[in-house]
Amino acid sequence: xxxxxxxxxxxxxxxxxxxxxxxxxxxxxxxxxxxxxxxxxxxxxxxxxxxxxxxxxxxxxxxxxxxxxxxxxxxxxxxxxxxxxxxxxxxxxxxxxxxxxxxxxxxxxxxxxxxxxxxxxxxxxxxxxxxxxxxxxxxxxxxxxxxxxxxxxxxxxxxxxxxxxxxxxxxxxxxxxxxxxxxxxxxxxxxxxxxxxxxxxxxxxxxxxxxxxxxxxxxxxxxxxxxxxxxxxxxxxxxxxxxxxxxxxxxxxxxxxxxxxxxxxxxxxxxxxxxxxxxxxxxxxxxxxxxxxxxxxxxxxxxxxxxxxxxxxxxxxxxxxxxxxxxxxxxxxxxxxxxxxxxxxxxxxxxxxxxxxxxxxxxxxxxxxxxxxxxxxxxxxxxxxxxxxxxxxxxxxxxxxxxxxxxxxxxxxxxxxxxxxxxxxxxxxxxxxxxxxxxxxxxxxxxxxxxxxxxxxxxxxxxxxxxxxxxxxxxxxxxxxxxx
Numbered sequence: 001x002x003x004x005x006x007x008x009x010x011x012x013x014x015x016x017x018x019x020x021x022x023x024x025x026x027x028x029x030x031x032x033x034x035x036x037x038x039x040x041x042x043x044x045x046x047x048x049x050x051x052x053x054x055x056x057x058x059x060x061x062x063x064x065x066x067x068x069x070x071x072x073x074x075x076x077x078x079x080x081x082x083x084x085x086x087x088x089x090x091x092x093x094x095x096x097x098x099x100x101x102x103x104x105x106x107x108x109x110x111x112x113x114x115x116x117x118x119x120x121x122x123x124x125x126x127x128x129x130x131x132x133x134x135x136x137x138x139x140x141x142x143x144x145x146x147x148x149x150x151x152x153x154x155x156x157x158x159x160x161x162x163x164x165x166x167x168x169x170x171x172x173x174x175x176x177x178x179x180x181x182x183x184x185x186x187x188x189x190x191x192x193x194x195x196x197x198x199x200x201x202x203x204x205x206x207x208x209x210x211x212x213x214x215x216x217x218x219x220x221x222x223x224x225x226x227x228x229x230x231x232x233x234x235x236x237x238x239x240x241x242x243x244x245x246x247x248x249x250x251x252x253x254x255x256x257x258x259x260x261x262x263x264x265x266x267x268x269x270x271x272x273x274x275x276x277x278x279x280x281x282x283x284x285x286x287x288x289x290x291x292x293x294x295x296x297x298x299x300x301x302x303x304x305x306x307x308x309x310x311x312x313x314x315x316x317x318x319x320x321x322x323x324x325x326x327x328x329x330x331x332x333x334x335x336x337x338x339x340x341x342x343x344x345x346x347x348x349x350x351x352x353x354x355x356x357x358x359x360x361x362x363x364x365x366x367x368x369x370x371x372x373x374x375x376x377x378x379x380x381x382x383x384x385x386x387x388x389x390x391x392x393x394x395x396x397x398x399x400x401x402x403x404x405x406x407x408x409x410x411x412x413x414x415x416x417x418x419x420x421x422x423x424x425x426x427x428x429x430x431x432x433x434x435x436x437x438x439x440x441x442x443x444x445x446x447x448x449x450x451x452x453x454x455x456x457x458x459x460x461x462x463x464x465x466x467x468x469x470x471x472x473x474x475x476x477x478x479x480x481x482x483x484x
Contacts, residue, residue, distance in 0.1 A: 003033040005059055007475070010050060011067025012452050013041075014074040014419075015408050016393040019327060019377075022385050024456065026448040029053055030073065031062075032414045036204040036475025040410050070422030071469065072455060075407050076136025076415040077347035078395030081246070081286040081307035081336025083141045084152055085110045087126045089340040094315045098252040098341075101316055103175070106340070110143045111178040119148035123155045130161070131479035133346040134468045136415040137162040137395070137405060139246060139284060139307070139336070141218055144168045144180055146189040150196050157200050157213050160478035162415065164244050164284075164399060166218025167193045169233060172226050183229035187236065190217065194243070204474040210404055210413065212474070216244035216284075221251075222259045222272045230276040237277065244282045244400065247273065250295070251287035252318045270295035279304045282400035286336060287312075288326070289319040296329050305332035305398030308390065310353040312341030320357050324377035327386075334395030351387045351460055358382040384457055418470040418480065421455050421463065 009030040015023040027046055031039040045053050054062065067073060086106060093105035113119045130138050140156070140163055142149035149167045156163045167190055171180045180186040194215040203212035217237055219225045225233075237243050250256050250269050259269050266272045270291065273279050279302035288306045291299070299306065308323050326333055335350045336342075342350065358381050365379035377386070396406025405415045446454070459467055471479035 003035050003037070003039075005031045005039050005057075005062055006034045007032045007063045007065055008054065008059070009065045009067065009073055010045065010047075011418075012072035012455075013043075013408065014072050014388070014452065014456050016075065016385070016389045016406070019386050019389050019394075020383065022388055024449050024452040026452060028073075030408065030414075031057065031059075032475045034475075035206055036414050036473075038408060038410050038412055038414050041408065067418060068420070068422075070455070071418055071420045072452060073408070074417050074419060074456075075392040075405070076417050076471065076473065077134045077391050078137040078334060078399065078406065079130065079135045079337050079345075079347055079350075080139050080284055080305070080334035080395045080398045081141075081309055082130070082138060082339045082342075082345065083110075084123065084126050084339075085113045085141075085143050085148075086340035087129065087345070088122065091343050092340070094343075096316070097254070098316050098318060099254055099258075101341070107175050107178045113143045113148040114145050116147055116151060119145075119151045123152050124159070127152075127156050127159050127161060128479070130345045131159060131471055132465045132468070133344075133348070134417045134465070134471055134480075135161070135337075135345065135347060136417070136471060136473050137164075137399065137401070139164045139216065139399065140166070141220075141246070142167050144170055144178065144186075144189075146193055149193055153193075153197050153200065153213055157203070160203070160212065160473050160476055162212050162405070162413075162473050164214045164216040164246065165197065166216040166246055168218050168220045168224075169229055170220045170224035171229050173223050183226055183232055186229055187232045190233075190236065204476045205413065210474075214244055216246050218245075219247045219278070221248040221255070222269065223255065223262065230272075230278070234276040234278065237280075241280075242282075244284065245278050245280070246284040247278070247286070249273070249285045249288050250290040251313070252316070253290060256290050268292055268295050270298050274298060274302065284334075284398055286338065287318065287321065289313055289321045291326075296326060296331065300329055300331050303332070305334060305400075307334050307336035307338075307398060308354060308357075309336040309338035309342060309350075310357040311343060311350055312336075312338035313357070314353060315343060316341050320360050322361055322378070323354070324358060324361065324380055324382065327377040332394065332397045333390055334398035335390045346464065347391050348460060348463055351391050354390065355382055355387055355461075384460065387460065388456070414472055414475040416470075416472045417468055418482075419455075419459055419463070420467055420469040420481070421459055
């Protein structure tokens with residue numbers, strides 16, 4: 001039995017296709033059914049042809065959402081790495097590098113979430129920050145506390161965001177006030193958290209294979225896990241190939257050296273995770289600033305993905321990840337805000353810093369900007385199409401959810417944003433840039449596609465949450481400036 005179409009969106013569409021291209025198509029019709037999935041998309045439908053097209057599709061009475069001038073629709077952002085309990089620390093502690101920052105700022109803050117009243121007070125506003133920024137899918141690290149992680153999962157689910165949420169595993173090299181008593185208790189709590197998440201209703205899709213919230217096994221990083229804990233996690237993930245895995249890797253040189261000291265029998269950092277069966281298609285590796293050549297090959301061979309977190313890498317002076325090299329080697333790449341190493345939950349900020357990071361790499365390699373080999377990403381500034389891809393479709397690939405989300409295509413979930421670059425309160429308007437009015441002037445002699453591409457570019461580099469009119473997850477409006 002077909003699921004009836006409940007809404008049709010008419011307006012301009014931005015949609016990632018490859019690492020070097022995207023669709024920019026005015027006047028599209030996008031039909032969404034009652035389960036929040038996209039039924040069909042028709043391009044180039046003028047206002048005068050809407051009803052005729054709907055009749056051809058057998059639709060006589062359907063809600064039409066008409067985008068206004070200066071608006072376009074695009075896939076929602078996918079944040080592949082962030083820490084929900086660190087949001088209260090935004091903007092602090094950046095005089096330290098990673099290990100000192102964890103000790104002096106991060107662990108003390110995360111320890112507060114043992115208090116369930118504190119967790120219930122903080123998490124709703126934290127999740128709403130990410131939703132308002134256009135993040136439709138978010139990979140959250142929680143804390144080590146079982147019950148407060150249940151609170152986070154419940155709040156994310158109730159607010160309608162799609163998310164991967166993990167209870168941190170950490171039974172060594174952590175402060176006495178913030179450490180798990182044993183590997184067995186860590187595993188027991190992890191199993192209970194996984195069961196809790198699986199017990200949540202699937203959401204608007206009404207499909208257990210397409211839930212809103214997924215559990216993700218989360219060894220914080222190799223330094224914080226004993227061999228016994230990693231071995232137990234290996235058994236856990238081996239029992240269920242569907243379980244996602246997230247962890248940190250090669251973020252900071254001191255962290256890399258400490259890891260080598262703890263695991264002298266492993267060839268390299270990536271080899272630690274691989275030796276415990278934790279590198280696979282649904283593994284998300286955050287940072288990867290200092291991977292060696294053999295590690296890159298191993299990550300690619302295991303089909304694991306990397307979450308590029310440029311804002312955090314700059315703030316904590318961890319380094320600049322050679323993302324272009326990884327792309328050329330065929331490694332899956334997404335973007336992560338990495339709050340609170342990163343100072344903003346916005347994926348727009350992350351995209352800008354990814355652009356700057358790639359420019360830094362390019363300038364170090366080629367300070368005179370001489371021509372270099374075309375068609376490759378290594379040692380080059382990432383173009384807009386690549387930034388868009390990494391923030392959407394690339395993130396979906398890293399999360400092993402690309403069959404469901406990441407782009408707007410028939411059969412996929414309607415996880416989407418309506419972007420409004422004409423918002424009078426936005427940075428675009430305040431700077432005197434109003435694409436809906438100024439770019440479309442005949443004097444510029446631009447096509448409709450040219451105008452739309454400029455709107456996207458200015459949104460990415462000048463926009464903010466005030467330009468996000470609507471946030472949809474699985475067809476349901478959950479946020480944006482038009483959300484009541």
